[in-house]
Amino acid sequence: MAIKDYIRERFFPHIWCPGCGHGTVMNSLLRAIESLGMSKNEIVMVSGIGCSSRISGYVDFHTLHTIHGRALAFATGVKLSRPELNLIVPMGDGDALAIGGNHFIHAARRNIDITAIVMNNRIYGMTGGQFSPLSGYGTMATTAPYSNIDHAFDTVELAIAAGATFVARSTSYHVKQLSKILRDAILHEGFSVVEVLSQCPTYFGRKNRLGSAVDMMEQYKNDTTPIGSKAKKENPDLIERGIFVQKEMPEYCVEYDKIIEKAMKGN
Amino acid sequence: MKENIKFVQGNEACVEGALYAGLEFFAGYPITPSTEIAELLSYRLPQKGCRFIQMEDEIASMSAIIGASLTGHKVMTATSGPGFSLMQEALGYAVMAEIPCVIVNVQRGGPSTGIPTHVSQGDVNQARWGTHGDHAIVTLTASNHQDVFAMTVEGFNIAETYRTPVILLFDEVIGHMRERLVVPVEGEIPLVQRLRTAVNEGVDYHPYLPREDGRLPMSDFGDVHRYNVTGLFHDMWGFPSDNPQVVHDLIRHLVDKINNNVNQITNFKSYYLDDAESVLISYGSSARSALHVVELLRPRGERIGLLELQTLWPFPDQLVRRTCEHAKHVIVVEMNMGQVLQEVRRVVDQPRKVFLANRIDGVFITPRDIRNIMRLVQGKGV
Amino acid sequence: MGKLKLKEHVITREWCKGCGICVHFCPKQVLELDDQDKVFAARREDCICCELCELRCPDLAIEIETEQGSE
Incomplete structure (x- = not known):
């Protein structure tokens, strides 16, 4: 199938601003799904609220556009009640890690087979540019007019600490890597987290004088490096890209099947 | 045939009712005084190949059951006071997206952490208006374990019939008290199953287009639609819309599908109402004390009767108005500051003849409490 | 079997928002924005079919159609 067979064309052009990285994330995700030859009926996409959440309207899967921060909780209900389905949960950084932070760490802890994508644009875009838990110290936002004193989470470290069994990071510039990582994440049996640095030229870029979408993608190119590279040793400020964790652990739904087996034997 | 008789807590009667109704998925979070429901279901559900999950909070529990309902399963969560507050946003989502699901709230005293191990009926209006925005809601309650069982089954049936969340509003006394429960045999109470679309693959399916009879056939996530x-x-395909006509029609649909069926949804019991001059109106555990008063005073020649409400929302306006028509005075017995009292005063012709017999101190209202208030109402003094 | 050869840059003009990502990152400077800020292939003969424009386009507005070239 072609990429366009996976989208709801009648809703295009989409709602995202010119140069928004989220469109590129959707592009890479569709290519990953296409390369796996998955049927549209076996995929459920669950999203929350915010710019990121609009992705679920554009893809032709079973789509569940939920409430702010709770996408992973809804997805947990879908997955556990019908484990053969593939769950993909794209979230924004505020959606996943501020209001949804608790669900994020607990889904990771359970190692339930869901692919969580954190589309990190470091800002609340839909509401007009307030700082998020990934904006970082010293950034500017409409709710940090004198500069932000909140420190940022490191999504990757957080996911690893919470127990995610697949953790990766890429950017909207590194599309070939991103697509490959998303493919691996979907294939991974367990909770997978993919953080994607995704530019918001309209709010984060403008507020922080980072230039156009193109300029911001140039920064992703220059400010990131493959995991464990020589460049990282020389310049510790570089952000690492790649797969940080990929390990096999008992998956939640499989474990629950064992509980059912145990309970039924006792009958 | 040997009857299946149990001596159980109300919370357990609720579990039995849910399993009888075909519950397949439960998500919950521990909270007094509803925890036994989660405990029992963690044990019972996997025995029939079904699933239980303890979530990280009540927000997640409510969210998870909505997800599981969409894959075609009968779902439930259970909570109390603070947990019910946390569920309100996702409850509104279930109203809007028309998701069949059952939410049990075993009431305790509030506001806030309140008085967790004691009884209250303070969440009646929260059940009605806890989530934001205009909407209709179904709320059922019960005063004894046989009725807890029956109303739980009824809750699942209503949820499936109208594609709506249903709140089971029990209270601490009912939840924790033990009494006899006869579990009906299979088939004794009719069950409403999920109505699935007959539309074939490749044909346009409208998840939000009601049939002529008002019901909306569903398609499970993972199936062909x-x-x-x-x-x-949203429009009839479920896609967002801010078209004023779409918005108007949807909110009307959400309200009308419940409110136009008040008679079908209304459950109640009446005791000695035919010639009653004093009408007691009560529900939940306080209806037990009210009934006790009625049965005590009837043999003494007092023309007193009881209307026990089992459907609190939508409020049965006509039933209550008719019942109170010829009463000299109406006394609403409840354990709050008069939440059902307000409704009764709203619907009767002479609101000034409606009085409140209540307790708000975490202690179960006794027949003596009610009688003392009645004496004052009747002008007999203390 | 020959190398993949460009058949056409398929551009959905109504979807293009003129962000310039494809133009800037094209390794052969094949693409440009027109006076309405829509992308077009100004030097199609220079295209090496790397498809990076297609992969990076946030609007799914550009597609590289290829065919098998002769040896």
């Missing part, structure tokens, strides 16, 4: 579910106002 792919559609969108959202908490935004």
